[in-house]
Amino acid sequence: MTDRPSDKGLPDPDIEAAEYVLGTLPHAERVAFARALATDVGLQAAVARWQAHLAPLDDTTPEVAPPAGLWLRIRAAVAPATEDGRVKDLTRSLRRWRMGAIGASALAAGLALALGLGRFLPADPEAGQYVAVVNRGGELPALVVRVDTRRGLAEVRSVAMDVPREKSLELWYIADGGAPRSLGLVEPGRASMPMPNAVRDVAGLDKAVLAVTVEPSGGAPGGVPTGPVVYSGKLFRD
Amino acid sequence: MANDVLHRDASLQARLAAVAGGDQAALKALYDETAAKLFGVVLRIVRHREAAEDVLQDVYLRIWQNAATYEPTAGRPITWMCAIARNRAIDRVRARKETPVTDLVDGEDWMNQVPDPYDGESDVLDRGALAHCLGRFDDLHRQCLVLAYCEGFSREELAARFDRPVNTIKTWLHRGLASLRSCLEANA
Numbered sequence: 497m498t499d500r501p502s503d504k505g506l507p508d509p510d511i512e513a514a515e516y517v518l519g520t521l522p523h524a525e526r527v528a529f530a531r532a533l534a535t536d537v538g539l540q541a542a543v544a545r546w547q548a549h550l551a552p553l554d555d556t557t558p559e560v561a562p563p564a565g566l567w568l569r570i571r572a573a574v575a576p577a578t579e580d581g582r583v584k585d586l587t588r589s590l591r592r593w594r595m596g597a598i599g600a601s602a603l604a605a606g607l608a609l610a611l612g613l614g615r616f617l618p619a620d621p622e623a624g625q626y627v628a629v630v631n632r633g634g635e636l637p638a639l640v641v642r643v644d645t646r647r648g649l650a651e652v653r654s655v656a657m658d659v660p661r662e663k664s665l666e667l668w669y670i671a672d673g674g675a676p677r678s679l680g681l682v683e684p685g686r687a688s689m690p691m692p693n694a695v696r697d698v699a700g701l702d703k704a705v706l707a708v709t710v711e712p713s714g715g716a717p718g719g720v721p722t723g724p725v726v727y728s729g730k731l732f733r734d
Numbered sequence: 735m736a737n738d739v740l741h742r743d744a745s746l747q748a749r750l751a752a753v754a755g756g757d758q759a760a761l762k763a764l765y766d767e768t769a770a771k772l773f774g775v776v777l778r779i780v781r782h783r784e785a786a787e788d789v790l791q792d793v794y795l796r797i798w799q800n801a802a803t804y805e806p807t808a809g810r811p812i813t814w815m816c817a818i819a820r821n822r823a824i825d826r827v828r829a830r831k832e833t834p835v836t837d838l839v840d841g842e843d844w845m846n847q848v849p850d851p852y853d854g855e856s857d858v859l860d861r862g863a864l865a866h867c868l869g870r871f872d873d874l875h876r877q878c879l880v881l882a883y884c885e886g887f888s889r890e891e892l893a894a895r896f897d898r899p900v901n902t903i904k905t906w907l908h909r910g911l912a913s914l915r916s917c918l919e920a921n922a
């Protein structure tokens with residue numbers, strides 16, 4: 497057998513590459529390896545070699561047809577935002593929410609709460625502060641979102657929120673008639689999210705809507721919402 | 735047989751090149767040709783249908799974004815795509831706090847499939863060499879490699895499965911991979 501570095505107890509990058517391909521590196525080592533892999537052509541070659549070595553095992557795995565709707569999700573995610581049917585759907589559903597909110601008593605509770613909350617918050621028109629109570633279909637509000645245009649922050653307070661397993665909740669900002677822009681993931685420990693510049697500069701926050709969608713763990717991959725809208729709410733001037 | 739493989743590889747390479755140029759129709763064609771295979775790979779590791787669908791969506795978004803980085807000289811296109819699928823699936827199960835160590839699908843013993851002679855198109859690949867080399871392994875060492883690759887088992891899960899300390903599993907894996915390398919090089 498050839499004399500390998502591992503035989504002397506030294507780390508062997510080629511075996512590390514093999515374990516990376518195999519998937520058995522501990523998480524921290526896996527992350528570090530993936531980072532090194534991005535720039536190290538030697539590692540890239542080693543990984544490609546091991547992938548080719550082990551690829552025959554892929555053929556032992558039976559094929560399984562994915563559900564028919566999956567392609568539509570992928571197409572929605574790769575399509576330009578303006579042609580994206582899902583974004584239109586989202587915008588439409590939000591419009592429906594806004595129109596429905598005028599009359600729907602269930603939603604009115606949420607609206608009243610938003611207005612009521614507004615009274616408790618320090619009113620400072622110069623501070624550029626907005627607040628939204630993000631509801632789920634007229635049930636109790638789940639999120640209170642304050643948008644501070646001066647500081648460029650969206651502050652999120654979670655009142656009651658169920659995060660589905662292996663999913664992330666993502667907060668979107670939708671300017672009047674515009675495409676949704678991600679403000680980030682809604683996470684228990686995360687109180688404030690910086691807003692993209694484009695959102696800060698947008699006039700007409702009064703007409704803006706916030707929505708929360710269920711996305712794959714880690715957030716919508718293509719920067720556009722892919723999952724169902726679970727919460728939505730309108731911004732009110734605080 | 736070999737021509738079939740070469741023909742399919744050339745076809746997938748052409749699709750990937752078109753996808754790299756932003757051709758959505760090519761992505762659809764690529765999806766139609768490969769989704770069942772990649773979904774099988776992902777599902778076997780993730781073992782949860784809904785999560786596997788999310789992973790598969792992410793896999794094709796990555797293929798869409800990274801098609802330009804595919805190097806035909808570095809390997810077959812389907813190997814490149816399977817590697818993305820396996821990596822995303824493993825990242826997903828590692829990100830979970832607890833990974834359920836469930837029994838294999840239908841109780842089927844995948845290991846038995848490995849040393850078997852394979853049908854058709856594989857002859858141009860080093861599948862025969864892999865099967866030959868794995869066939870020389872101790873059963874447990876082979877099972878470790880196959881469970882890790884095909885089912886996404888972590889070292890800890892392998893340790894639990896074989897009732898051995900994690901360090902023993904690590905040693906098995908390293909020795910197994912090193913002797914696999916020697917054997918494949920000798921048979922190349």
